[in-house]
Amino acid sequence: MKLRINKLGMMLLLAFAPWAAQAKLNVVATTPDFGSIAREIGGDKTDVNMLARPTEDPHFVDAKPSFIVKLNRADAVVEGGAELEIGWLPRLLDDARNTKLESGAPGHIACNQGIQLMDVPTTLDRSKGDIHASGNPHFMTDPANARIVAQHLAEAFIALDPKSADTYQANLKKFTGELDAKMEEWQKLLAxxxxxxxxxxxxxxxxxxxxxxxxxxxxxxxxxxxxxxxxxxxxxxxxxxxxxxxxxxxxxxxxxxxxxxxxxxxxxxxxxxxxxxxxxxxxxxxxxxxxxxxxxxxxxxxxxxx
Amino acid sequence: MAPTDAGFPEKNVMKFSKLMGWSSAFCLGATLLQAQETNEVEQLKQQLKEATANFDRVIKEQRQIIDSLNHRLDVVQAAMTNLPASAPPVTAEQEQKNRAAAEEKAKLEQQLAAELGTNVAPSMATPAVPLAPAWTPAQPMTVARAGSSYMNISFDTLMVVGSSTAHDPSAQLELGDHDPIKRGFSLRNAEIAVDGAVDPYFKGFGNIVLKLDQNNQTSIELEEAYMVTTALPGNLQVKAGQFFANFGRQNSQHPHTWAFVDDPIILTREFGPDGLRSVAAQVSYLLPLPFYTEAFLGILDGQGGTSFSFRNPGDPDSQGVNRFHGRMTIDRVLEGPQDLVYVPRLASSFELTDQQTLVVGASGAFGPNDTGPHSRTEIYGVDMYWKWKSAHANEGFPFVSWQTEGLFSRFGAAADPTATVPGPLPAENLHDWGMYSQVLWGFKPHWVAGLRGEYADGDTGAFDANDVFRGQRTRISPGLTWFPSEFSKIRLQYNYDHGEFFGDQHSVWMQFEFLLGAHGAHKF
CATH class of the missing domain: 3.40.50.1980 (Nitrogenase molybdenum iron protein domain)
Structure with missing residues (x-):
């Protein structure tokens, strides 16, 4: 019994031991599309980890225990917010026991904010297949939405890490500038x-x-x-x-x-x-x-x- | 660059209402100015006339646009349904054309089935409904959807049909409470599951299970009801309520996530038909290591049939005396913390490669049992789970997983000099051990083939020949599962059973599952 208490005490000590000062904002993105934009905006001020691989079906990602560890140490999680990750993310966030990532906390960044989702079903009926209740979650294929997400990420990063605000602003400007120029080109190509x-x-x-x-x-x-x-x-x-x-x-x-x-x-x-x-x-x-x-x-x- | 594409039809509406507003303002202005000089009145009259004419013209134009749009809509709709707008009777020529198209489709379907190596599926596969119909104002408004309710609620039902060479499969072969209990049909798990955030500090979960017995009588049990903290500091988490003890892998999983129809033999031996669950508290700690390692300590009340190897009164014999492993049980009351059941567990996980994950764990369960005032039970277990999933997984397929658990226990059985079957029983340590190992292969989307091998044995005890939970047993179970969707499954399983006390037995079971509603995400 005594031994157990000693062990527990040691664990508690470890738990409360302060982390080595981390200069960079530790960001976890659920899918590589959000992750890549987070990298553009975060630049060298953030470390961006991604959970889903770019080649796998984002609806069915395994809730691997290693993801729990990543989320446990993150300052922010970037997710779609449109139920694409509903089969795996909620459970991971529960197990991660990281209050910074709580729904509603500044560290929980839902990319669908400010985006009008298409095909929101008026009735929920699974005989129509596995439809997403809050609308079609694959919104990043419209560069206009990527622009909104970039803006949102910059604001969120600034709120979390105000001292690097200038960097985030500059990165945002650079990214949206490139995107706007490309957008014209893309529209011309497909016109x-x-x-x-x-x-x-x-x-x-x-x-x-x-x-x-x-x-x-x-x-x-x-x-x-x-x-x-x-x-x-x-x-x-x-x-x-x-x-x-x-x-x-x-x-x-x-x-x-x-x-x-x-x-x-x-x-x-x-x-x-x-x-x-x-x-x-x-x-x-x-x-x-x-x-x-x-x-x-x-x-x-x-x-x-x- | 903001999405303004939807603005097209709105523009016309805007113009029209602006015009309405302007013209009514104009009329009002004209009334107020009545007392002014006559030439001004004449002027205004003239302007009013012009405005009215203008207004009428716009109305007429809009009417024309509406008519022409209506006409175009009719034409387009008619084209879509292959019928002329005025719907004249179908000509023989048309009918022949339709038939030719149907024949061509059938031929193409056969050819595709051959090319893709699939069978032509029954009617379910041919929805005649149009794809993604557009929203119209006539459709009902949304009443409820995820995120607008305070909890997820789901209803999941498992049903089994099959047969066995054993006259009563539940007597010796299928000892789990959710296993098939007889030849023919059994429905042993219809569960209502709820979960959601209680407040910023707790999450809550509930699981109510309904079961039908041999006589189709319904029994109900509160399988789980617990809360989990969400905001404790120091990587700690506390769980409290009634829940499955975190011992090994399968004990804490609900039957609808199992890979086979029935519970592994060794788990039913150590934890009984229901699995190890109790009113309890558990604290867990995520270790600050570069790979996942979590330590758990469960403290269970440990009384009753769901704490099978612990303070379990057992079942009544023909005289109505409660017995367990042949011994008369006593109703042990908690004398101190040593009479609770302690369940420690340590689990780690490693990413072997990008596509391979390994989880290993070790667990224990320690506590008193009801065969005597000082008798105790110890159970030890090791478990591992390995999974490979393709980097190009479609809906999670293809994958291969391998799960193995091994358990060992020492049950300190007290002496029972009054026992008559088979005679007075001595105090003895009953050692039991066993393992199961199962491989699953998700060879294409929605299809999983599985193979499970099991072995369980123990040292010889005085009561063994009468004890369905002891003696040597082996079981081999191949199975095939088809998931029509994420929310349903059909599983076929064969069991070859060999037991010290019942010889060779063969069983075939087919299981059906359906799930309604929103169900919380599952653990890896």
């Missing part, structure tokens, strides 16, 4: 294809479609979260033939074989896309490079005549 249709594997592209005037409303999944079935794919193929749709986009974690089968039957092109920097080769450089890749890849595919 000739206004109204054209694209097929996607999962309904994750409404923001991209709206921004660039494309139509992405035909999916290889019959319903969100339900794997493609031959019957549904047959319908998709017939619709693609009827409407002369010749581009299919596939994320790195989705079944490319399914998309290729549909492509073979329609003469369409399969384009590898990603919503996360690093998800496909040539997007490792961050959000702007990823959007650049996306716009160019889609424009190139649309330019090809079927």
């Amino acid at each position: 000739p294809y206004k109204g054209q249709q694209i097929v996607a594997y999962h309904d994750a592209w409404p923001y991209f479609a709206r921004r660039f005037g494309l139509t992405i409303d035909l999916f290889l999944e019959p319903k969100p979260g339900i794997p493609p079935t031959p019957a549904h794919l047959a319908e998709v193929i017939m619709k693609m033939k009827a409407d002369k749709i010749h581009v299919i986009i596939v994320d790195p974690y989705q079944n490319r074989k399914t998309a290729e089968t549909v492509a073979r039957n329609t003469g369409a092109t399969v384009v590898d896309v990603t919503q996360f920097p690093g998800g496909v080769k040539g997007t490792e450089g961050g959000y702007i490079q990823m959007m650049d890749y996306l716009v160019n890849a889609v424009a190139k595919a649309l330019a090809q005549k079927p």
